[in-house]
Amino acid sequence: MSSIDDATADSSLTGRELLLDAAESLFYERGYQSVGMDEVRAASGLPLKRIYALFPGKEALAVAMLDGRDRRWHVSLAEHVDHYRSPSQRVLAIFDWLSDWLAGPGHRGCAWINAHGELGGTSEAIRGAAQRHKDRFRAYVTELATEAGAPRSIADAIFLLAEGCMVTAGISGSPEAAGQARRAAQLLLQHGATG
Amino acid sequence: MSSIDDATADSSLTGRELLLDAAESLFYERGYQSVGMDEVRAASGLPLKRIYALFPGKEALAVAMLDGRDRRWHVSLAEHVDHYRSPSQRVLAIFDWLSDWLAGPGHRGCAWINAHGELGGTSEAIRGAAQRHKDRFRAYVTELATEAGAPRSIADAIFLLAEGCMVTAGISGSPEAAGQARRAAQLLLQHGATG
DNA sequence: ATCGAGCGAGAACGAGCGTTCTCACCTGAC
DNA sequence: GTCAGGTGAGAACGCTCGTTCTCGCTCGAT
Structure with missing residues (x-):
């Protein structure tokens, strides 16, 4: 099996990586509009403020x-x-x-x-x-x-x-x-x- | 061209047909979650009460x-x-x-x-x-x-x-x-x- | 010990959603 | 004319969303 599907949590990951991994799992499983930013926050472990410092909004996060x-x-x-x-x-x-x-x-x-x-x-x-x-x-x-x-x-x-x-x-x-x-x-x- | 794509308005259509035609155009063009029931109401010309008498909710309308x-x-x-x-x-x-x-x-x-x-x-x-x-x-x-x-x-x-x-x-x-x-x-x- | 800059947690905000409710109005029987 | 039943328009409700703001804490420098 490839590593495409499992984005495992690893404490050595940067905030950006944690965020993208969490977003990928959630968005892939349920789509974009069905997943709230609060769920992304909880899954990534990052505070909302840091998320919005990394990406200007949800759409940019999805594209990244x-x-x-x-x-x-x-x-x-x-x-x-x-x-x-x-x-x-x-x-x-x-x-x-x-x-x-x-x-x-x-x-x-x-x-x-x-x-x-x-x-x-x-x-x-x-x-x-x-x-x-x-x-x-x-x-x-x-x-x-x-x-x-x-x-x-x-x-x-x-x-x-x-x-x-x-x-x-x-x-x-x-x-x-x-x-x-x-x-x-x-x-x-x-x-x-x-x- | 087939008649699949154009759901033309026709005063002889029943409420159900008007509703399904409007929903089809809107949902096909923009997806489901991006289209509010109020837009479906406006496009179909039906009052919200009649829409909810015809279908129990948005999901049932989409499936129909x-x-x-x-x-x-x-x-x-x-x-x-x-x-x-x-x-x-x-x-x-x-x-x-x-x-x-x-x-x-x-x-x-x-x-x-x-x-x-x-x-x-x-x-x-x-x-x-x-x-x-x-x-x-x-x-x-x-x-x-x-x-x-x-x-x-x-x-x-x-x-x-x-x-x-x-x-x-x-x-x-x-x-x-x-x-x-x-x-x-x-x-x-x-x-x-x-x- | 004190200060201040920066950060995390989560409240707050304004908008929009699906759904239900209100109420004025129309209509048809008597 | 009068009244009951039902309908349409849209307000209201409760909730969720994306995004921003507040505030108390931490931590390093002095």
Whole structure:
């Protein structure tokens, strides 16, 4: 299991880290508007005054938390992919990693998809964070697929399969979509190399 | 364009329909928690007392609106699919319909994905509505794919491609993912029929 | 010992929420 | 005309929220 999901309390963490970890757990589990700043304060152990010295408001805290999670998410994914040498195996490793990630306890799908669903219509900043994350992920998938000899159309398809499996796993509560997406990606890499 | 997106005001509508139409526009555009019942009242033209006589509360209104939208969504999709006779064209018609749907003005992705992202973690009823919708859609995709001779694995992949294109179109703001998903589905139907 | 700057805990504030209640008004039967 | 029943408009209620403010304490310098 990756370290994406468990933000464990550690007394050596800075206030900023304590705050972002607490915000991440709470916001991921219940959404943004359902979690009050007082709960964030209690979970982080920081006084409200310090929280508002670190971030100008709740929205900025949410964006910082999403961006921090994005960094760790991509590092964790790339670490897993880098266990493999074969270009096509590196593409398929995305789905293995997603399968592990989506099977984590209390998993509720992709944090950016959920954030966009809740606040994409009202917060420019949150929509931007979601777009940044998805753009980075798409670029990474395209890079791996291209190295495996796949044309752009197959790279696009593999990205969409990954997105589909994230959203489906989130709603259904089961990670089995990752295996289905992996089999489809394998087929596309095998038969679509000339497409 | 389908009639999924525009809930036009019509004096011949019942109070329940006026209410559900107003709720659908507002909730779809801005989410649930960002829209107050007073705004729903103003948009529907119904007095608050009548609203609370029709539904016991905001959550029940949201669920009824999602279920009503689900019915119209599936009718509109099936109507489009039924313009085609060839089984494989009927599968691909899903993506043509999605492309039109996702290109609509003010489109903000899949209402059920968004609702699940916002309230899936706190409301059992909303999560249930999202699951019902996705289960129905998966069953329909599987039915069409099976009639086109595709094995279960290809049907799963086509469903995931559709989900991926809905979520990607919602976040990116562009419907181009539907075309990408359509091309991938075509490839899978051609080369995967024996998989 | 004394002072003062800085900090933590939590009260306070103003706004907004979902929901319920009030009350003036309309309507239709007699 | 009169009265009862029901309806609409919006005030009211109780609560929660994000954010700011108060105040008493701590702690290091002198």
